[in-house]
Amino acid sequence: MDKIKELLKYAKQYKKRYFIGIFFLILVDFLQLVPPKILGFLTDSFALGSANKNTLVKSIIYILVIASVIAIGRFMWRMYVNGTSRKIEYDIRSKFFKHLQGLSSNFYNERKTGDLMALATNDLNAVRMALGPGVIMFFDAVVLTIATIVIMLTINVPLTLLSLIPLPFVAFVSQKFGKRIHRKFTKVQRCFSKLTDIVQENFSGIRIVKSFVQEEREYEKFIEENDKNFQVNMEFIRIWGVFFPLIEFISSLSFALLIVVGGTFVVLGKISLGDFVTFNMYLGNLVWPMMAIGQVINNLQRGFASLERIEEVLNTKPDIVDCCTSYVDKLQGDIVIKDLTFSYNNTTTPALKNINLRVKQGETLGIVGKTGSSKSTLISLLLKLYNVEDGKIFIGDKDINRISLNSLRTNIGFVSQDPFLFSTSLAENIGLAFHEVGIEKIHDATKKADIYDNIIDFPKQFETMVGERGTTLSGGQKQRCSIARALIKDPDILILDDCLSAVDAKTEAIILENLKDVMKKKTSIIVSHRISAIKDAHNIIVLEQGEIVQEGTHEELKNMPGIYKDIYEKQQIEQEIMEEEEI
The missing domain is CATH 1.20.1560.10 (ABC transporter type 1, transmembrane domain)
Structure with a gap:
């Protein structure tokens, strides 16, 4: 019955x-x-x-x-x-x-x-x-x-x-x-x-x-x-x-x-x-x-x-819901993380341990670490893709759990390390955050992401249809389209999660140079395996097994014994070898 x-x-x-x-x-x-x-x-x-x-x-x-x-x-x-x-x-x-x-x-x-x-x-x-x-x-x-x-x-x-x-x-x-x-x-x-x-x-x-x-x-x-x-x-x-x-x-x-x-x-x-x-x-x-x-x-x-x-x-209830939250027009103020420890479901070992961090408004934070050091986990918590305890993450003195999901994610521009494009035109993919967006804004965003010239070379340009998951584009092109998609939102906080891994060092330098003016007005977080991508950040943290083991500026860290110095010196040698081969 x-x-x-x-x-x-x-x-x-x-x-x-x-x-x-x-x-x-x-x-x-x-x-x-x-x-x-x-x-x-x-x-x-x-x-x-x-x-x-x-x-x-x-x-x-x-x-x-x-x-x-x-x-x-x-x-x-x-x-x-x-x-x-x-x-x-x-x-x-x-x-x-x-x-x-x-x-x-x-x-x-x-x-x-x-x-x-x-x-x-x-x-x-x-x-x-x-x-x-x-x-x-x-x-x-x-x-x-x-x-x-x-x-x-x-x-x-x-x-x-x-x-x-x-x-x-x-x-x-x-x-x-x-x-x-x-x-x-x-x-x-x-x-x-x-x-x-x-x-x-x-x-x-x-x-x-x-x-x-x-x-x-x-x-x-x-x-x-x-x-x-x-x-x-x-x-x-x-x-x-x-x-x-x-x-x-x-x-x-x-x-x-x-x-x-x-x-x-x-x-x-x-x-x-x-x-x-x-x-x-x-x-x-x-x-x-x-x-x-x-x-x-x-x-x-x-x-x-x-x-x-x-x-x-x-009948399955979402793990993350708005509860006692309010809509925030702008995410203004410093990002502060206090004594944050986080574990995934069905695991006993914490993915993040005792994270204490402050990212000042308008400044850039660089995050570096080996694979599996929970860099992306930290980013996921800032986007509230997973639940976090009250009193652990604040944006502008406001607990992240008191900010509505809609306003939080609307005001954050996020580019993941695994870019995803839908099976539609390039213009629609780039303007995803809007019902309608002017072509001028799309052009401006793609120029900053250094993908404009590539798109103009396509027979149908911005009306080019992208294959399933963007398979008709190269890895670097997909990443740059994803960057343009985040930039067009003009977000208060910009997060780049190892999104330049598929582009060469030259293209990376061009994109980062283009983003300098953009990031001056925003609080930015850049996750990368390449030191070249984060060396200009106001502050850099090194993660190892979910813990911050080093923190400082590029100049401070490259001269300090530890993981950062090892990665920096290794990449310097690789860069010199590549330059010699080009000659």
């Missing part, structure tokens, strides 16, 4: 449409009961010799009129029931997508993309089938069964009762098979999700697959998962393959009883031949609802199983 309530809660707002659709469905069901009466009357008229041309014409006209009204009625219930189920599918899919947008980063660390795609397509389709064809077959079966039985009782009570003997067996079989269908279909959907995830991941990483010559191995992995999916589906089909014919066989017993008993009644004169024909047609009407019970059970169980999976995600 709870499952039905869960399913129907999405249909409540469309109850008027369902009412209209079900009204026409019931109308059609009642009209379907008239032609057997007409044919029974004609049969008796022919048998008694009382039929004439006028009787035949009237009967034909009645049948044609009824058929026309039934056709209109079927169109109406399809539009109002099936059409409404499509509207509900649209609503759930929109709600599902919006909910996914609001979930935190941890959720996506734990859930596969393919599984989420399957929920938004295959599972949602199963819910629609339950709320569309499932509703139609349910009311069709109930109304047609009751109305047919009532009319059959008016013809002959004993014959009707004999014909109804199989019905309890149908109910018993449906109840037994229903639970198994639910379990099997849930398993089918999970296997489909895993298969979808493998395909999605493989296509996204197709360049890596090809560069490592792993096509055959990936194909074998796909075949293995595809085989599992096939086997699970076959198990479901076997259950369904037994269930439906069994319902059909039980229903056909009614016909067998009718032929034996009904034929005897005609011979004995207990019912007329016309009544026998009418009764036979009504029993045909009754067999369909008996068989439809199987379809109803199947659709509902599929819908329940899929809705459970969808609701599991919809």
Whole structure:
């Protein structure tokens, strides 16, 4: 009962449409009961010799009129029931997508993309089938069964009762098979999700697959998962393959009883031949609802199983939400971090330990450290991609937990080390933060990011369509487009998270020179493996295993024994070797 309530809660707002659709469905069901009466009357008229041309014409006209009204009625219930189920599918899919947008980063660390795609397509389709064809077959079966039985009782009570003997067996079989269908279909959907995830991941990483010559191995992995999916589906089909014919066989017993008993009644004169024909047609009407019970059970169980999976995600609460926050027009003031220690979920070792830091407004902080030193983790906390305790991070004397997520992220320009571009034009990618943005602003931002000349060389320039994840661009071009996308926002805080790793030293120097005027007016944080990218920062910190092990200016740190000096000297030697090779 709870499952039905869960399913129907999405249909409540469309109850008027369902009412209209079900009204026409019931109308059609009642009209379907008239032609057997007409044919029974004609049969008796022919048998008694009382039929004439006028009787035949009237009967034909009645049948044609009824058929026309039934056709209109079927169109109406399809539009109002099936059409409404499509509207509900649209609503759930929109709600599902919006909910996914609001979930935190941890959720996506734990859930596969393919599984989420399957929920938004295959599972949602199963819910629609339950709320569309499932509703139609349910009311069709109930109304047609009751109305047919009532009319059959008016013809002959004993014959009707004999014909109804199989019905309890149908109910018993449906109840037994229903639970198994639910379990099997849930398993089918999970296997489909895993298969979808493998395909999605493989296509996204197709360049890596090809560069490592792993096509055959990936194909074998796909075949293995595809085989599992096939086997699970076959198990479901076997259950369904037994269930439906069994319902059909039980229903056909009614016909067998009718032929034996009904034929005897005609011979004995207990019912007329016309009544026998009418009764036979009504029993045909009754067999369909008996068989439809199987379809109803199947659709509902599929819908329940899929809705459970969808609701599991919809009931997932985002880790990061606005609570006692306020909107801030500008992020003014120093960034202050006090005694910050942070651990990821399901880990015991802190990613960051005892971080104490101040970044003065309008100044630039450089962050350097080896891979895995939690540089990006610190940036993620400033963007509030993960929860942080109260009293640990402040912007302008305001606790970051008291600043709304919208205002925080609106006023921060962030460029990640793994730039992501959408499959749309370069202009739309660069102007992502705005509904509409002037082309002059786009030009200015791309010039500062040193990507303008590259874009102008493309045949369609700023209208050039970018492939999936920006695959039509080089790594350096993607990074520079991402920098332009952040600059066009004119943010109060600019964060560059190792976003110059894919460009050469010369291009890096040009970009940093272009950004000097921009960063004078902003609080900036630059994360980099290259000392050249951060050497002009007002303050530099060195992270090692989540702790600040060194802090100071470039001049101070390069002469101080430690990680910074080692990295600096190593990169100096590499730079000298490269210059000699160029000569």
